[in-house]
Amino acid sequence: xxxxxxxxxxxxxxxxxxxxxxxxxxxxxxxxxxxxxxxxxxxxxxxxxxxxxxxxxxxxxxxxxxxxxxxxxxxxxxxxxxxxxxxxxxxxxxxxxxxxxxxxxxxxxxxxxxxxxxxxxxxxxxxxxxxxxxxxxxxxxxxxxxxxxxxxxxxxxxxxxxxxxxxxxxxxxxxxxxxxxxxxxxxxxxxxxxxxxxxxxxxxxxxxxxxxxxxxxxxxxxxxxxxxxxxxxxxxxxxxxxxxxxxxxxxxxxxxxxxxxxxxxxxxxxxxxxxxxxxxxxxxxxxxxxxxxxxxxxxxxxxxxxxxxxxxxxxxxxxxxxxxxxxxxxxxxxxxxxxxxxxxxxxxxxxxxxxxxxxxxxxxxxxxxxxxxxxxxxxxxxxxxxxxxxxxxxxxxxxxxxxxxxxxxxxxxxxxxxxxxxxxxxxxxxxxxxxxxxxxxxxxxxxxxxxxxxxxxxxxxxxxxxxxxxxxxxxxxxxxxxxxxxxxxxxxxxxxxxxxxxxxxxxxxxxxxxxxxxxxxxxxxxxxxxxxxxxxxxxxxxxxxxxxxxxxxxxxxxxx
Amino acid sequence: xxxxxxxxxxxxxxxxxxxxxxxxxxxxxxxxxxxxxxxxxxxxxxxxxxxxxxxxxxxxxxxxxxxxxxxxxxxxxxxxxxxxxxxxxxxxxxxxxxxxxxxxxxxxxxxxxxxxxxxxxxxxxxxxxxxxxxxxxxxxxxxxxxxxxxxxxxxxxxxxxxxxxxxxxxxxxxxxxxxxxxxxxxxxxxxxxxxxxxxxxxxxxxxxxxxxxxxxxxxxxxxxxxxxxxxxxxxxxxxxxxxxxxxxxxxxxxxxxxxxxxxxxxxxxxxxxx
Numbered sequence: 001x002x003x004x005x006x007x008x009x010x011x012x013x014x015x016x017x018x019x020x021x022x023x024x025x026x027x028x029x030x031x032x033x034x035x036x037x038x039x040x041x042x043x044x045x046x047x048x049x050x051x052x053x054x055x056x057x058x059x060x061x062x063x064x065x066x067x068x069x070x071x072x073x074x075x076x077x078x079x080x081x082x083x084x085x086x087x088x089x090x091x092x093x094x095x096x097x098x099x100x101x102x103x104x105x106x107x108x109x110x111x112x113x114x115x116x117x118x119x120x121x122x123x124x125x126x127x128x129x130x131x132x133x134x135x136x137x138x139x140x141x142x143x144x145x146x147x148x149x150x151x152x153x154x155x156x157x158x159x160x161x162x163x164x165x166x167x168x169x170x171x172x173x174x175x176x177x178x179x180x181x182x183x184x185x186x187x188x189x190x191x192x193x194x195x196x197x198x199x200x201x202x203x204x205x206x207x208x209x210x211x212x213x214x215x216x217x218x219x220x221x222x223x224x225x226x227x228x229x230x231x232x233x234x235x236x237x238x239x240x241x242x243x244x245x246x247x248x249x250x251x252x253x254x255x256x257x258x259x260x261x262x263x264x265x266x267x268x269x270x271x272x273x274x275x276x277x278x279x280x281x282x283x284x285x286x287x288x289x290x291x292x293x294x295x296x297x298x299x300x301x302x303x304x305x306x307x308x309x310x311x312x313x314x315x316x317x318x319x320x321x322x323x324x325x326x327x328x329x330x331x332x333x334x335x336x337x338x339x340x341x342x343x344x345x346x347x348x349x350x351x352x353x354x355x356x357x358x359x360x361x362x363x364x365x366x367x368x369x370x371x372x373x374x375x376x377x378x379x380x381x382x383x384x385x386x387x388x389x390x391x392x393x394x395x396x397x398x399x400x401x402x403x404x405x406x407x408x409x410x411x412x413x414x415x416x417x418x419x420x421x422x423x424x425x426x427x428x429x430x431x432x433x434x435x436x437x438x439x440x441x442x443x444x445x446x447x448x449x450x451x452x453x454x455x456x457x458x459x460x461x462x463x464x465x466x467x468x469x470x471x472x473x474x475x476x477x478x479x480x481x482x483x484x485x486x487x488x489x490x491x492x493x494x495x496x497x498x499x500x501x502x503x504x505x506x507x508x509x510x511x512x513x514x515x516x517x518x519x520x521x522x523x524x525x526x527x528x529x530x531x532x533x534x535x536x537x538x539x540x541x542x543x544x545x546x547x548x549x550x551x552x553x554x555x556x557x558x559x560x
Numbered sequence: 561x562x563x564x565x566x567x568x569x570x571x572x573x574x575x576x577x578x579x580x581x582x583x584x585x586x587x588x589x590x591x592x593x594x595x596x597x598x599x600x601x602x603x604x605x606x607x608x609x610x611x612x613x614x615x616x617x618x619x620x621x622x623x624x625x626x627x628x629x630x631x632x633x634x635x636x637x638x639x640x641x642x643x644x645x646x647x648x649x650x651x652x653x654x655x656x657x658x659x660x661x662x663x664x665x666x667x668x669x670x671x672x673x674x675x676x677x678x679x680x681x682x683x684x685x686x687x688x689x690x691x692x693x694x695x696x697x698x699x700x701x702x703x704x705x706x707x708x709x710x711x712x713x714x715x716x717x718x719x720x721x722x723x724x725x726x727x728x729x730x731x732x733x734x735x736x737x738x739x740x741x742x743x744x745x746x747x748x749x750x751x752x753x754x755x756x757x758x759x760x761x762x763x764x765x766x767x768x769x770x771x772x773x774x775x776x777x778x779x780x781x782x783x784x785x786x787x788x789x790x791x792x793x794x795x796x797x798x799x800x801x802x803x804x805x806x807x808x809x810x811x812x813x814x815x816x817x818x819x820x821x822x823x824x825x826x827x828x829x830x831x832x833x834x
Contacts, residue, residue, distance in 0.1 A: 108795035393769035411743025
């Protein structure tokens with residue numbers, strides 16, 4: 001018996017402004033009460049797919065061919081108001097989705113618009129807030145909430161309208177891994193309650209930990225996969241679809257073991273296979289000997305921060321923090337939300353005034369002279385340290401791509417012919433050269449991020465500080481940025497990334513420091529970090545899935 | 561709760577009043593105060609407004625700057641009235657009692673009396689506006705505006721603006737710093753012309769990103785059925801209680817008093833010089 005709640009039948013869609021179809025002949029059915037994950041690289045049509053489900057995109061915006069059925073009824077001609085009764089949508093940007101002045105008002109929004117009686121809507125808000133653990137937050141405004149709390153408020157605000165289908169556009173995008181797991185657990189709880197879940201998300205590794213029933217993969221507007229997670233992970237074309245492979249499967253694959261031999265491949269806690277243990281242990285041994293060969297000289301300091309204390313009102317955010325940023329190193333700065341890691345980054349970059357302590361560097365001209373940043377203007381300081389915000393809108397000012405990069409050099413009085421050459425060279429390295437005449441605003445999100453890095457890196461600071469460089473990007477785009485950062489590192493720039501991206505920390509960073517309650521831990525290697533459960537807990541990280549697998553395999557006897 | 565326009569979350573008689581009744585009383589008294597040039601009435605109104613501000617438990621610190629600014633503005637206004645129309649009081653009261661000097665700029669008690677009336681208008685309107693704005697939660701105000709007949713879309717737009725101002729301010733601050741670091745002349749050392757040029761760029765890019773924000777926000781609102789019905793209810797709407805009726809009655813009585821005074825004074829001005 002098929003109990004279909006949503007069905008696409010021969011559905012194609014083309015925006016009026018575009019020549020090519022964004023979605024091509026889609027056919028799929030989603031079962032009532034199921035949890036579906038939609039995957040696909042940026043530009044594959046995922047957002048349009050969602051917009052067709054919730055009718056934010058209709059015949060007004062483009063040409064729709066084929067049919068969308070909800071509860072077996074053809075939805076042709078209905079608008080987003082009608083559709084919102086059936087489909088609740090949570091947008092990627094929960095900050096902008098928050099339209100009330102307080103949590104209570106935001107949750108009540110849909111009922112207010114239905115002109116529901118005040119007593120009834122207040123009762124409904126109290127009820128749903130209780131269910132999602134938001135009761136204490138009801139009188140607070142959005143600025144007092146964490147990312148995970150905003151995500152839960154957004155869910156409450158949609159669920160209170162009783163839509164039987166819940167659509168989530170990248171719910172994890174701005175969350176740290178621990179909060180991400182908590183949000184996924186809430187989603188799973190709703191799934192258990194019988195709500196149909198459709199979720200677009202890049203972070204496959206983390207989503208799999210709570211399980212999914214059904215996976216759809218889009219590529220270039222076509223549905224290339226429709227089935228279960230197990231079959232997706234074993235699919236030989238997995239890598240062609242540019243999806244982020246879960247870390248534990250990359251580990252298995254790199255050890256030379258075929259994924260086809262695995263059982264329970266979708267669950268890191270139970271995945272097994274004949275001789276898997278032996279194969280993994282052999283690969284680990286080989287890796288260790290390779291690492292031991294590389295020994296390093298004592299690094300020189302590119303920049304130092306000494307005894308920084310910073311408070312906001314009567315709240316101490318940083319408590320006597322000292323940090324040396326080593327030349328040519330990639331340092332990951334981690335910590336849970338509100339631990340002060342962004343504050344520290346901004347202090348070092350000169351974006352916040354130093355209250356106590358100092359930030360300094362050795363002078364370029366004379367190695368025996370130290371330059372105290374408090375005495376420099378921001379423009380002068382830019383020679384030592386550059387800062388890249390996570391919001392490209394704060395970085396770019398609507399010039400052409402070439403000009404966005406050239407402006408910094410021009411303002412520092414570099415000769416015009418040198419500028420031309422330097423900028424074009426850099427644009428090529430960052431894969432932005434073909435777009436050099438475009439307006440910066442018309443680039444994709446990932447391209448904007450690369451351009452913001454470039455616009456700062458072009459001034460060749462000794463240290464480049466990046467706030468969440470990979471947040472909100474798909475695997476391909478994030479790797480593109482990281483590879484470009486690696487080039488910068490090789491050219492002699494030290495990198496500091498404020499992040500909770502597990503893959504970045506594990507695979508790219510050389511060193512990690514964590515901020516816990518305003519204090520800085522010692523520098524360590526990523527491997528050392530991931531072996532300390534309590535530190536992971538304190539910094540809102542989770543154990544990477546490859547480590548989980550290795551530990552599990554170690555512990556299990558060789559009884560199979 | 562956002563601090564802008566300084567809604568102050570306290571518990572006072574004035575805070576507990578319904579936003580609609582507060583809005584109505586505020587409007588009634590403003591009309592009465594604009595209408596009347598009777599010093600007895602304006603003194604009464606000033607004392608009343610001062611009392612309301614006292615009841616609303618607003619700290620002096622939080623309104624200090626605003627009050628200083630108004631005082632400066634009011635004094636400037638008084639001086640300018642004297643500069644442009646030094647004999648206006650004489651015209652009004654058909655009498656001339658010279659206190660100082662002679663000729664066109666002679667200081668008369670009639671002119672002084674008139675300027676005192678103008679000063680009193682500031683003295684009642686500033687405390688009254690403060691007591692109204694600082695004790696009314698923006699959402700309740702939106703609900704109140706809607707209740708008195710303003711379209712809920714406009715009322716909501718108002719409260720939404722208050723919701724987003726802090727976000728936009730923060731974004732602007734970072735953008736400014738980023739551009740300074742790139743070498744844009746925005747800091748203290750830059751010349752005025754350069755500052756203007758660079759600031760214009762920044763404001764433009766801020767406008768772009770704000771517009772983009774507005775689009776997402778309006779989508780988010782449509783997805784939650786904003787604008788579907790002709791009516792909407794408000795989570796923060798409040799019941800009418802006895803104090804609301806009392807306040808409204810007081811407002812109406814004061815307005816009636818002002819109208820009655822106009823009729824017995826034979827005009828908006830009460831003339832003590834007769």
